[in-house]
Amino acid sequence: MALRACGFIVFRRLAGLNPPPGNIEYLLLQTSYGQHHWTPPKGHVDPGEDDLTTALRETKEEAGLGAEHLKVIDGFVQELRYEVRGRPKEVLYWLAELRNPEAAVTLSDEHRDYRWVPLEEACSLAGYKDLQETLRAAQRHLEAQRD
Numbered sequence: 203m204a205l206r207a208c209g210f211i212v213f214r215r216l217a218g219l220n221p222p223p224g225n226i227e228y229l230l231l232q233t234s235y236g237q238h239h240w241t242p243p244k245g246h247v248d249p250g251e252d253d254l255t256t257a258l259r260e261t262k263e264e265a266g267l268g269a270e271h272l273k274v275i276d277g278f279v280q281e282l283r284y285e286v287r288g289r290p291k292e293v294l295y296w297l298a299e300l301r302n303p304e305a306a307v308t309l310s311d312e313h314r315d316y317r318w319v320p321l322e323e324a325c326s327l328a329g330y331k332d333l334q335e336t337l338r339a340a341q342r343h344l345e346a347q348r349d
């Protein structure tokens with residue numbers, strides 16, 4: 203059976219100089235283990251847990267941001283499929299806006315750094331093509347909502 207993980211692409215909108223969509227920043231976390239790769243908050247689904255509960259739990263555990271900090275965006279969920287150490291893995295990402303753009307991120311031991319970055323910088327930190335495409339899809343979704 204495939205490994206399964208769920209998480210949130212968390213973004214915030216900055217007030218100030220940049221007009222939309224340049225005011226949107228995405229949250230990426232850098233692992234403290236392995237290749238120190240960057241991903242949005244996410245993690246493995248516990249037995250019997252539903253996917254959205256996993257996404258919320260992992261975002262709280264890994265970034266200190268709970269449901270009360272997040273506004274889940276309608277109509278967006280993306281599934282990534284890749285292999286980890288020879289096993290298939292599925293990752294579901296929902297999209298959520300940080301309600302208070304100044305809310306603090308608190309990392310767990312699993313991560314050593316985090317950044318809030320605009321789309322292109324997020325794609326270059328993320329590195330993986332499928333995650334880059336997911337971030338671009340999130341941005342398109344947000345831009346389409348404004349029209």
Ligand SMILES: Nc1nc2c(ncn2[C@@H]2O[C@H](COP(=O)(O)OP(=O)(O)OP(=O)(O)OP(=O)(O)OC[C@H]3O[C@@H](n4cnc5c(=O)[nH]c(N)nc54)[C@H](O)[C@@H]3O)[C@@H](O)[C@H]2O)c(=O)[nH]1
Nearest residue numbers: 207235236237239241244245246282284286312330332333
């Ligand atoms: N010491 C140590 N411990 C580890 C390691 N590994 C795990 N632990 C432990 O597991 C716990 C984490 O548990 P959760 O938080 O529940 O799970 P996840 O959040 O799911 O975390 P993972 O890191 O397991 O899973 P991925 O992020 O999926 O990375 C796995 C590999 O997949 C590639 N990859 C990553 N993202 C993408 C993508 O978007 N696209 C594509 N195409 N490829 C991608 C990349 O090559 C990467 O190396 C930690 O606390 C550790 O105890 C490790 O290497 N050394």
